[in-house]
Amino acid sequence: MNVLTEAATEKALVKKMNEINYKMVGQDVSVYYGDKRALFDVNLGVRDNTVTALIGPSGCGKSTFLRCLNRMNDTIQSAKVTGRITLDGQDIHDPSIDVVELRARVGMVFQKPNPFPKSIYENVAYGPRIHGLARSKPDMDQIVESSLQKAGLWNEVKDRLNEAGTGLSGGQQQRLCIARAVAVSPEVILMDEPCSALDPIATARVEELIHELRANYSIVIVTHSMQQAARVSQRTAMFHLGHLVEEDDTDKMFTNPNDQRTQDYIMGRFG
Amino acid sequence: MSVGSIVLVLLVLAVIGYFLGRGRSLSAAKRDHVKLHSLPGYYGQTVALFVAVPAFLLLIVWLFIQPVLIESRVNEMLPDSVIPEGGARSLVMADVRQIAGGLDAVLNRTGLTEEALDDGRLDVSNVRARLAEVGVALGSDVPTEVYEAAKTYRRSADTGDLLMAIAVIGTALGLGVWALMRISPKMRARNVSENFVLALLIGSSTIAILTTAGIVASLVFETVNFFKMYPASEFFFSTVWNPQFRGGSELGIWPLLWGTLYISLVALLVAVPIGLMIAIYLADYASQSLRSLAKPAIEILAGIPTIVYGLFALITVGPFLRDWIAQPLGLGNSSSSVLTAGLVMGVMIIPFVSSLSDDIINAVPQAMRDGSYAMGATQSETIKRVILPAALPGIVGAILLAASRAIGETMIVVLGAGAAARLDLNPFEAMTTVTVKIVSQLTGDTEFASPETLVAFALGLTLFVITLGLNVLALYVVRRYREQYE
Numbered sequence: 001m002n003v004l005t006e007a008a009t010e011k012a013l014v015k016k017m018n019e020i021n022y023k024m025v026g027q028d029v030s031v032y033y034g035d036k037r038a039l040f041d042v043n044l045g046v047r048d049n050t051v052t053a054l055i056g057p058s059g060c061g062k063s064t065f066l067r068c069l070n071r072m073n074d075t076i077q078s079a080k081v082t083g084r085i086t087l088d089g090q091d092i093h094d095p096s097i098d099v100v101e102l103r104a105r106v107g108m109v110f111q112k113p114n115p116f117p118k119s120i121y122e123n124v125a126y127g128p129r130i131h132g133l134a135r136s137k138p139d140m141d142q143i144v145e146s147s148l149q150k151a152g153l154w155n156e157v158k159d160r161l162n163e164a165g166t167g168l169s170g171g172q173q174q175r176l177c178i179a180r181a182v183a184v185s186p187e188v189i190l191m192d193e194p195c196s197a198l199d200p201i202a203t204a205r206v207e208e209l210i211h212e213l214r215a216n217y218s219i220v221i222v223t224h225s226m227q228q229a230a231r232v233s234q235r236t237a238m239f240h241l242g243h244l245v246e247e248d249d250t251d252k253m254f255t256n257p258n259d260q261r262t263q264d265y266i267m268g269r270f271g
Numbered sequence: 272m273s274v275g276s277i278v279l280v281l282l283v284l285a286v287i288g289y290f291l292g293r294g295r296s297l298s299a300a301k302r303d304h305v306k307l308h309s310l311p312g313y314y315g316q317t318v319a320l321f322v323a324v325p326a327f328l329l330l331i332v333w334l335f336i337q338p339v340l341i342e343s344r345v346n347e348m349l350p351d352s353v354i355p356e357g358g359a360r361s362l363v364m365a366d367v368r369q370i371a372g373g374l375d376a377v378l379n380r381t382g383l384t385e386e387a388l389d390d391g392r393l394d395v396s397n398v399r400a401r402l403a404e405v406g407v408a409l410g411s412d413v414p415t416e417v418y419e420a421a422k423t424y425r426r427s428a429d430t431g432d433l434l435m436a437i438a439v440i441g442t443a444l445g446l447g448v449w450a451l452m453r454i455s456p457k458m459r460a461r462n463v464s465e466n467f468v469l470a471l472l473i474g475s476s477t478i479a480i481l482t483t484a485g486i487v488a489s490l491v492f493e494t495v496n497f498f499k500m501y502p503a504s505e506f507f508f509s510t511v512w513n514p515q516f517r518g519g520s521e522l523g524i525w526p527l528l529w530g531t532l533y534i535s536l537v538a539l540l541v542a543v544p545i546g547l548m549i550a551i552y553l554a555d556y557a558s559q560s561l562r563s564l565a566k567p568a569i570e571i572l573a574g575i576p577t578i579v580y581g582l583f584a585l586i587t588v589g590p591f592l593r594d595w596i597a598q599p600l601g602l603g604n605s606s607s608s609v610l611t612a613g614l615v616m617g618v619m620i621i622p623f624v625s626s627l628s629d630d631i632i633n634a635v636p637q638a639m640r641d642g643s644y645a646m647g648a649t650q651s652e653t654i655k656r657v658i659l660p661a662a663l664p665g666i667v668g669a670i671l672l673a674a675s676r677a678i679g680e681t682m683i684v685v686l687g688a689g690a691a692a693r694l695d696l697n698p699f700e701a702m703t704t705v706t707v708k709i710v711s712q713l714t715g716d717t718e719f720a721s722p723e724t725l726v727a728f729a730l731g732l733t734l735f736v737i738t739l740g741l742n743v744l745a746l747y748v749v750r751r752y753r754e755q756y757e
Contacts, residue, residue: 075560075644103647110645114638117661126656127646177642186644 023188023218024069029083031064038064042244044237050220053229056239060221063077066190069104071099104131106182111193113173115165119155123165123176127184147179151179152209171202191221207232226266230254240264277455281443285323288447292318297586300456309461314454316464321450326443333435341427348420370421373407380405495727502720512692514723522726526692530702535677537613546624553653554632573622577682584615597699607701612687615675623673630659631665640710664748671745675738681706705730
């Protein structure tokens with residue numbers, strides 16, 4: 001009887017999994033930095049047109065998991081990733097997948113705004129240029145304009161596209177970085193604490209932007225701010241000491257989490 | 272008392288002062304039952320500094336001023352009649368100094384006393400022979416006036432030295448005692464020694480700046496002399512370099528400047544691409560352990576004496592280029608050539624480019640790389656489109672530094688490119704550079720009175736202006752680079 005129920009639950013779960021459109025799925029993802037294990041068998045999916053927030057105390061592995069999703073850990077020599085991560089059902093570690101193409105489909109915005117020391121225009125045009133997305137100058141102009149518009153920056157910079165991107169304010173720089181990521185039409189955008197270096201007004205601006213971007217992209221955001229996770233995300237995943245504690249609808253996580261650790265963390269009892 | 276022993280006495284006094292000051296501060300604190308403002312060592316340091324530093328400065332100043340005063344006094348004793356026809360007063364002064372030094376040696380060697388100078392045992396008639404005995408050779412017999420001047424010179428110098436010893440050690444003792452008396456627990460000894468350190472640092476930087484100013488001043492002074500004898504328009508616009516010893520030289524700078532620029536250009540063509548690629552490899556591709564091995568290994572190149580490079584150019588590279596390239600192509604049969612010197616010099620300055628560029632490339636924040644990789648750029652795309660443009664100003668600075676090093680190089684050119692001043696495009700021809708000609712114009716028995724020798728200063732000044740310009744440019748570029756990530 002018991003066995004039967006378990007099997008039924010399993011079946012129901014699989015059925016549910018199939019109903020939901022997962023953009024990316026991580027199965028048993030573990031990460032080692034040299035001898036140190038940073039992530040323990042994480043199973044986590046990223047849904048289509050959904051903002052997924054990764055929360056947890058510092059060093060819990062949420063950024064590490066994020067960096068697995070576009071294989072940014074490849075750039076760290078000592079890092080080793082095991083487990084299976086798929087994008088639209090395709091293993092991203094498969095030899096047939098080119099990391100260049102993967103990163104074009106899974107864009108990333110960093111904690112600290114890192115515009116290149118180039119003009120605003122060139123910053124946005126960077127990705128389209130290396131991927132050969134624009135055939136002509138008007139094409140490129142079009143891409144740059146629409147990307148800046150999507151990032152809500154167009155009106156502020158349209159008259160000074162040739163000025164240095166590094167000359168913008170912090171919040172503008174971060175939106176420039178979002179525009180840069182958007183310019184190659186990714187399907188998923190990863191954001192690693194995108195607002196931690198910004199003031200509250202710039203933060204509100206970026207959060208608004210995340211709301212708008214959700215219509216077209218799947219977004220995964222790492223954040224230390226509970227309020228931010230509650231405001232921008234639909235799904236929340238809680239990490240602790242390299243383990244995924246739980247993952248659920250944001251509303252449920254913030255009102256009635258299953259795990260005591262989640263509750264403690266959200267209430268501010270640790271971390 | 273010799274300068275060395277005065278310095279030794281100062282050091283001993285300073286050490287004594289240190290312990291006295293330290294002890295006094297401790298006992299004062301004990302007596303008054305108060306806490307010292309500073310650590311006891313600072314009180315000792317204060318006393319030691321007061322003992323040593325002012326006295327030492329006085330010593331230095333004295334050493335500079337005393338000879339000037341004595342010489343002007345002795346100079347008055349020399350009538351014009353003792354100056355030989357066509358000779359200079361400074362030559363006679365040199366004789367005076369030599370005789371004065373010789374007299375000291377004679378007295379030391381023979382055990383004669385000071386009186387011997389006055390009672391005729393040692394006088395103008397036999398002084399030449401006596402000096403010869405102790406190894407001081409004089410060119411001719413000594414005129415009475417010169418001998419008398421030498422004696423005065425000796426006495427003044429002796430008196431001066433004695434006064435100096437008294438003044439210096441007196442200053443040390445006086446200031447030391449004064450500093451000791453001032454010690455009380457409330458005295459801010461830490462601040463005093465802090466200020467002393469500051470003054471010391473400022474003093475050191477002043478010396479560096481004053482030296483530069485002095486070098487420029489002497490160059491400018493002699494260059495002005497040169498242009499009084501030789502027209503500046505000839506110097507700057509003539510294309511012939513043909514110095515003659517009997518006058519009528521043609522001293523156009525262009526053949527030399529051309530050689531300098533040509534050889535430096537070849538050197539940079541070698542060093543910049545190789546150095547840059549080394550830098551990129553070390554900064555972005557090489558593993559940490561390889562980098563920590565390879566970088567010092569490459570920097571060894573900069574530590575090899577240039578004369579060794581010159582030998583390499585002379586016996587290996589030069590003949591190789593001649594036998595395998597120049598002669599088969601019919602481009603010349605000189606083993607000294609622009610290409611030889613340029614190639615070897617290029618190897619020498621590789622580390623300047625690679626090491627500095629490596630540091631600069633490394634200084635480009637990791638965030639730039641991450642940003643580029645996250646856009647799907649490959650490593651070489653990232654380097655080409657983000658890292659190099661970001662590091663470019665710094666790299667230009669490194670290249671300019673290497674260029675000024677190449678322009679100033681002498682030994683490699685002498686051995687590798689020869690000494691023939693020539694305006695030619697053929698890189699297999701022997702040519703020469705400004706620095707080489709400066710050396711050759713000043714080598715041998717020369718006096719600084721003819722345009723042939725003074726031209727060296729004009730050449731030096733031109734070179735100085737060029738390298739200074741390059742350095743200023745490099746500094747400016749590097750400073751702009753610094754602003755970029757702030």
